Amino acid sequence: MGDQAHRPARLILVKHGMPQIEPDRPRSSWTLSDFGRAGAARAAEGLARFAPDRLFSSAEPKAAQTAQAMAPRLGLTPEVDVGFGEHRADAAPFGTAAAFEAEVGALFADPAGLVMGEETGAAARSRFDAAVARIGPAKSALIVAHGRVITLWLSHRLGFDPMPFWKSLSFCHAAVLEGDRLELVAP
Numbered sequence: 001m002g003d004q005a006h007r008p009a010r011l012i013l014v015k016h017g018m019p020q021i022e023p024d025r026p027r028s029s030w031t032l033s034d035f036g037r038a039g040a041a042r043a044a045e046g047l048a049r050f051a052p053d054r055l056f057s058s059a060e061p062k063a064a065q066t067a068q069a070m071a072p073r074l075g076l077t078p079e080v081d082v083g084f085g086e087h088r089a090d091a092a093p094f095g096t097a098a099a100f101e102a103e104v105g106a107l108f109a110d111p112a113g114l115v116m117g118e119e120t121g122a123a124a125r126s127r128f129d130a131a132v133a134r135i136g137p138a139k140s141a142l143i144v145a146h147g148r149v150i151t152l153w154l155s156h157r158l159g160f161d162p163m164p165f166w167k168s169l170s171f172c173h174a175a176v177l178e179g180d181r182l183e184l185v186a187p
């Protein structure tokens with residue numbers, strides 16, 4: 001997964017806050033709900049103990065707005081990187097939770113195949129990995145991103161079963177990675 005010497009010593013990967021769900025619009029354009037904004041501010045309180053020195057987000061509104069809600073408590077200015085975007089699946093219709101979970105399970109089972117959306121899981125993981133590498137050396141970087149891409153990247157890097165991890169990752173949940181040690185921090 002690249003040269004670890006050029007990566008932050010600690011990565012804090014945060015799933016964005018709860019969006020305002022708009023079934024007729026692409027998921028990548030959804031904005032943060034009021035509940036999500038409040039949750040992001042609360043999550044920042046709990047994550048401040050990790051002393052992030054850089055704050056990044058996906059360009060998707062729900063992630064960028066989560067980072068903006070966290071920024072005042074962390075004393076940081078968010079930096080946007082499109083590489084932290086979610087696995088691309090805007091063409092997939094918004095259906096039932098069970099159907100969505102089945103699609104995600106198929107994505108995790110075959111990350112090299114185009115089984116969900118417009119991008120393979122492997123391509124999303126590689127894009128995310130390149131964005132992490134662009135951060136360069138930092139003590140502790142906080143990245144607000146998305147559940148599928150965080151899961152794809154972490155499960156590949158650490159070798160765990162992605163589906164149970166993805167199912168456990170709630171809004172504003174953080175995965176704190178130091179070396180190969182992973183700590184989950186609930187909002």
